[in-house]
Amino acid sequence: MRMVFGLVLLVGIALAGGAVYLAKGQIGQYKSAIERAEAAKAKLVPTETVYVAERGLKYGEKLTREDVRAVDFPITAIPEGAFMEEALLFPENTQELRVILRQMEKNEVILAVKITEPGEDTGLTSRLERGMRAFTIKVDVSSGVSGFLRPGDKVDVYWTGRVNVGGKNSRSDVTKLIEAGVKLIAIDQSAGGTVSEAVIARTVTVAVDPNQVAALAQAQSTGNLSLSLVGAGDDTIASAIEVDQRSLLGIADEAVQAEAAKERVCTIRTRRGAEVLEIPIPCTN
Template sequence: MRVAQIGILGVGLALAGFGVFMAQDYVKQTEAAIAAVQASNANRASIETVDVLVAARALRYGEPIRNMDVQVVAWPANAVPPGAFHDLEELIPDPSRPRVALRAMEPMEPLLAIKVSEPGQPAGIAAMLTPGMRAFTIRVDQNSGISGTLRPSDTVDIYWTGRGQDGEITRLLSSNVRIIALDENADQDRTFNGVPRSVTIEALPEMVASLAQGQSTGRLSLSLVGLDDDTALSQIQVDADAMLGIERRAEQVVERCTVRTRRGAEVVMIEIPCTN
């Protein structure tokens, strides 16, 4: 009987010891989790932030931006997008001359300089131009190489086809040119189905001169460039022979030597062997 009691007591002590061990392990895990949360909160509290202006509501192309359309949020200082506005007076210096949205923006989206016009400037082609660039409108039709779905901000290569010294040729005038308007509409969120009557692009002034000359002396064709394609194209020129793979051999020039002689009242040319 005593042996059985001693055995039961031993089992009880073992279970009690195991329970104490498990409790201590649980307490340690809980303390580690609390310490991790506290450390995370401390790290968050140490992140430096700055004020950034964001859209308080959905904005569409051409809408004026008023004080009630903007709100201030704390933004991580090391992740502020370029062109962000930090002060309401910087964004709206004069309420009577508001900026307008140059593209659609969703609520809580940062307001950036590239997305809004200058104060008092309406949404239009002039507001979309990159500083130093000029707008040029190209007449297009179903033969211009443009079809399907287009929208402003797409990029194209521009080819000229016209008469050269040896016949008609096609030459690349410019590559990766940005479209800023279709039929004078600069809304980047508007998809144009079909073939527009005109495409307005932006280009350097010297390229505008080439395009104007090309449009008056031949025809311009556009080739749509894929997204994120920044391939640098070299000079491309093709004529009918190159397209058909015909190689023309240079004609051999035969040197001929002559002398002038008089026969009575007549002067004649007589061919003689050439000497060096």
């Protein structure tokens, strides 16, 4: 009887030890899973709700609630002007819709600069900042950068004409930078910037202040204007540039040597017998 009791006790102890071992293993796995979850959570980037385009949107289209959707976007990567509340994108106090100003692709973040205010027109007036004016420049295939200009690009404007360089009849051809980094807001009658291929424009419209308008109008009426496209990421400002024919060809200016004025001498002639003499006298006039 004692042997049976002892055997049962040993079996019970063995079972208890196995149970403890198994429980310890399970607890260890549970702790490892918790640690992995905490590590993964630490790597998660905080997000914020942002509205993006549900489909491709083109210039001039009206923006509806069906055209947008909310997504979680990393807070550190949210661009300036993004809409994070539907009430801001579609105000409840008006039934007027916003209009697309710039083409957007599917899943692109809706930005304030790419759409109008509710009910606002998409004309050039919506593209002009306070104090700026629209001015149209005539261009052709050579002066218009071979048709590669797009609304939103920036250009330098050069004037070529004839100026007086010295005397009244001395004129020289000159090319001079008159405006730098001017923003284009329309090509011909298009302000959307959705053209996918080069188009030879006849006019471009730029956004300038009133003083620049006067300068460009004067330059356009007295010579020829040419545009030079500025790179998208170029934030430099071109300095004063002026080139004439002589500097272009490397011809040095000829020094004009003024002849020394000769001293004026006045004389009278007198005859002494057969000899004629010249006698100097003070000049009276």
